Amino acid sequence: MVIPVEKNKFILYNTLQDTILLIDDELKEALESNTVPKEYTPVLKKAGMLIHDDTREDLIYQFMYYSRKYGASNTYFIVLPTYACNLACPYCYEKAGTVLSHSMDAETAESASLFMKTVVKENRSSSILLKLYGGEPLLNSEAVFTICDALSECAQKSGAGFYSVLQTNGTLITEDIIDRLAAHLWTVEITLEGDKEYHNTIRVYKKGGGTYEDIMNAVQLLLTKNIHTALRINASDSHHLDVLLKDLKERGFQDKRLSLYITQTSDFGLNQFFTDDVLCLRDEKKSIALIPELRDVVEKNGFRQNLTTYDSLQRKKVLPCNSEKRGMYVIDPYNDVYLCFFTAGQKEFSCGTIGRGGTILWNPYFYEVMSRNPLEFAECRHCVLLPMCGGGCHIRAYNQKGTYLASHCGNIKELAEERIKSYLRQKYPERFGGLK
Numbered sequence: 001m002v003i004p005v006e007k008n009k010f011i012l013y014n015t016l017q018d019t020i021l022l023i024d025d026e027l028k029e030a031l032e033s034n035t036v037p038k039e040y041t042p043v044l045k046k047a048g049m050l051i052h053d054d055t056r057e058d059l060i061y062q063f064m065y066y067s068r069k070y071g072a073s074n075t076y077f078i079v080l081p082t083y084a085c086n087l088a089c090p091y092c093y094e095k096a097g098t099v100l101s102h103s104m105d106a107e108t109a110e111s112a113s114l115f116m117k118t119v120v121k122e123n124r125s126s127s128i129l130l131k132l133y134g135g136e137p138l139l140n141s142e143a144v145f146t147i148c149d150a151l152s153e154c155a156q157k158s159g160a161g162f163y164s165v166l167q168t169n170g171t172l173i174t175e176d177i178i179d180r181l182a183a184h185l186w187t188v189e190i191t192l193e194g195d196k197e198y199h200n201t202i203r204v205y206k207k208g209g210g211t212y213e214d215i216m217n218a219v220q221l222l223l224t225k226n227i228h229t230a231l232r233i234n235a236s237d238s239h240h241l242d243v244l245l246k247d248l249k250e251r252g253f254q255d256k257r258l259s260l261y262i263t264q265t266s267d268f269g270l271n272q273f274f275t276d277d278v279l280c281l282r283d284e285k286k287s288i289a290l291i292p293e294l295r296d297v298v299e300k301n302g303f304r305q306n307l308t309t310y311d312s313l314q315r316k317k318v319l320p321c322n323s324e325k326r327g328m329y330v331i332d333p334y335n336d337v338y339l340c341f342f343t344a345g346q347k348e349f350s351c352g353t354i355g356r357g358g359t360i361l362w363n364p365y366f367y368e369v370m371s372r373n374p375l376e377f378a379e380c381r382h383c384v385l386l387p388m389c390g391g392g393c394h395i396r397a398y399n400q401k402g403t404y405l406a407s408h409c410g411n412i413k414e415l416a417e418e419r420i421k422s423y424l425r426q427k428y429p430e431r432f433g434g435l436k
Contacts, residue, residue, distance in 0.1 A: 001014075001417070003420060003421070009022060010023050010024070010025075011420060014047060015384055016048065016060060018387075019049070021043075021047055021049065036050065061387060062375055068318050070326050072123035072125060075123050075125040075327040075328075076129045076327065076328040077128070077129070077329055078133055078329070079130065079131070079331045080333055080344060081103065081104050081132065081137045081143035081144055081333065082139050083333055084102075084140075085135045085136045087205060091265045103140045103143070106143075110146060111335055111356055111357065111358050112335055112354055113146060113151070113358070114150075114357060115331070116150070119329070120151075120154055120158060123326070126159075127163065128151055128160050128161065128163070129165070131164075131165045132144055132165065132168075136168060138166075141177060145181070148184040151184075152184050162184070163187075165187045166187070167189045169191065169215075170211070170215040171214045171215065175221060182227065186228065188227055188230070189229075190218065191203070191232045194235065194236070194243065194244050195243035195247065196210070196247065199244075216251065219258075220251070227257070228257045230308070231261075233261070235262050235290070235294050238294055238296075241262070242301065245303055249303075256305075259308045260298070260303060262298075264286070264290065274342075274396050274399050275400065277410050277411055281414055284415055285415070291426065292426075295426065317387070320390035321390075321393065323394070332344045332345060335353055335355075336354075339351055349395070350365075351366035352366060365404070372404060374386060374391025376405075377407040385416055389410070396410060
């Protein structure tokens with residue numbers, strides 16, 4: 001890719017090798033006419049901009065793709081112990097537990113644990129990542145304890161690392177729960193919408209009332225117990241973020257055990273998320289445009305060391321997402337297994353159900369997605385953007401084309417250049433801060 005940035009300056013980006021160079025008119029013309037001066041050859045070869053005539057880049061990509069897709073040294077489980085929730089957030093795509101509210105019972109939690117231990121053994125995993133989600137997972141704390149105990153024991157026996165993330169709304173955290181889970185917890189993740197006044201108009205209890213102070217008390221307790229806490233901040237503008245960060249600072253939360261990552265919520269439903277590329281493009285453009293302003297607010301308030309870069313600027317993407325990766329499974333309260341987290345509860349997208357003893361019979365959907373290869377799609381095979389999208393989302397492909405074995409370009413073409421520019425503005429602000 002060649003992206004003009006200013007007079008006589010261009011970004012040269014290799015999508016396969018994920019390398020970037022800044023070049024001028026002269027070198028651009030030399031590359032296009034295949035008359036590159038010898039003094040530029042070493043650096044261009046190192047960056048993958050010049051390759052031998054017999055190099056098969058399609059085979060290089062295929063090797064990368066298969067390695068990422070079928071390598072299962074890291075096994076990742078997202079478990080929903082319950083669909084129930086005690087909040088009524090207006091944007092919740094699960095409708096705050098009103099559509100589904102089922103919870104795992106003891107037998108279901110035990111069967112899920114046996115299934116996960118079998119997967120870890122079969123994959124010979126060196127690390128196990130467990131994310132507990134919902135609904136609100138702490139509404140079914142007994143299932144949480146059962147699953148964490150089982151995977152921790154499994155990791156100890158196999159020598160694998162065990163990392164568990166509790167994604168919670170923060171309102172049910174108590175000292176007893178923390179003490180019970182402390183040996184297992186890697187991170188507790190809690191969502192905030194902004195400052196107290198704004199947050200309390202969105203993340204509200206079903207019985208009424210805001211949740212901000214209860215969440216702050218939970219964060220204080222977690223940090224006191226030395227539990228790493230990640231705050232996901234849904235930032236719609238810089239003002240609410242600024243007021244929130246000032247409050248966090250006043251509470252003494254600029255702690256090395258606290259991290260922040262910033263994202264935005266959409267004002268449309270899950271069905272549109274998978275079917276309406278125009279709405280998604282609007283959201284992505286808005287998100288990318290807002291990033292510099294939000295990062296300035298973070299810097300100004302002294303939280304730079306706490307900020308985790310949310311990967312909305314990701315460039316190279318050999319796999320479209322982890323839902324197509326072997327050893328990544330979403331387990332819901334019915335013990336239905338899904339590949340895509342966003343489809344949990346939609347049984348037409350389940351790839352199997354865990355039975356007693358942890359057994360499962362994979363259905364055709366599982367094998368279609370696991371055998372999906374974008375190099376078999378005519379529109380992807382020779383596309384320079386393939387390493388940036390991996391063939392696109394298989395759910396969107398199915399919804400729009402009626403098959404998982406198809407590509408979905410989505411907005412990759414419209415956003416490719418802007419993602420590169422945004423990355424450079426963020427990574428090298430002194431050189432590219434003013435890049436348009």
